[in-house]
Amino acid sequence: MNFRAIFETVDKEVYTALLGEEKRQTEGMELIASENYVSPSVLEVLGSVFTNKYAEGYPGKRYYGGQEFTDIVETLAIERAKKLFPGANFVNVQSHSGCPANEAVYSALLNLGDTVLGMDLSHGGHLSHGHPVTKMAKLYNFVRYKMKNIETGEIDYDALLQTAKETKPKIILAGFSAYPRELDYSKFKAIADEVGAITMMDMAHIAGLIAGKQLNNPFDFGFDIVTTTTHKTLRGPRGGMILCAKEEHAKAIDKMIFPGLQGGPHMHAIAGKAVAFGEALKPEFQVYAKNIIANAKAMADEFLKNGARLITGGTDNHMMLIDTVTSWGATGSEVETVLDKVHITLNKNAIADDPRGPMDPSGIRLGTPAMTTRGFMEAEFRTVAQFMMEAVKNRENDAKLAEIAKAVKELNMRFPVPGIEG
């Protein structure tokens, strides 16, 4: 049966939007550091009958009947995650995404008013690490650490220790959504041990690079808890996951996910996680992870060679942060807008201690996971950097922008998007 043809006749409006999005993704160059393209198998199971099933509880202990196949896929997701991240002795795959995963950990392990020590947002931390606008910041006391040197990305571990001694955090939280360097997990662990804190890492951005054995696994350094999304470098469906070394933490977190914060798990997403984790266990995923980093380094080199200022001076992972005001005399928002015109998608982003506001900050963030999935290698990423710099330089010249847009589209069309028929 041709489901697509049926869909077209039953809901023309959504069908037309779907075609539009497929065209946008095919013609466009996706440089948003947190996005990726899932495999056709993940897409297939996400649109499958698993979406029909309620499965409150956990495998073998559910509140509804008919769980013989949901139990299989959830158990597969858990066991595969344990293999991907050795040291994760207990895994919860039911969290709907990254923010809820972090919220579940705080809610399970903290009392109201307890302190968490996390990375400052403008130095790379995430909203869900206690930014004042969030609900979590009203319930718990979040204190901050920062980079010591913005030009190298070195974290100020001395200040981190000092703050930890002064504020006695219950959790010390590593992890970020805009930081291009590797963390020194052994230093986090030593500081946490000194003040009796739980160690937690939010690896959402780099989960695929850890699974692909290109970056360090926090469990190897004695970390207690790791949270993640499953759809960034890990290349699975949208979703979250919480991994624990110790049973006492895992038990409290499982109870907090269900029934504390969520009802029925999204079984189609959990089945998608199982498929994606199976893919990530294959040797070719390690090659993919290696290419992501090599491509990011090549792209960073191309920007640096041309005089751009990169926050931390380069990258060790999949992402770059560029100070566009200093580099090109354009705000992050202006750069995002002009690049949209040439089919290149990325996001404006605050840089460390940014004097500008969040809707028009001083920089951009970009990354290589999505286009590496499509097959771009270092040469293509260097070309992309050139396209970007050309477009920003000619931002008032519509004829030149049209020329660049055509070249970008031509390059993209040579690299198909998985799951979209050519």
Ligand code: DSN
């Ligand atoms: N929205 C994600 C990102 O872009 O980093 C984090 O939640």
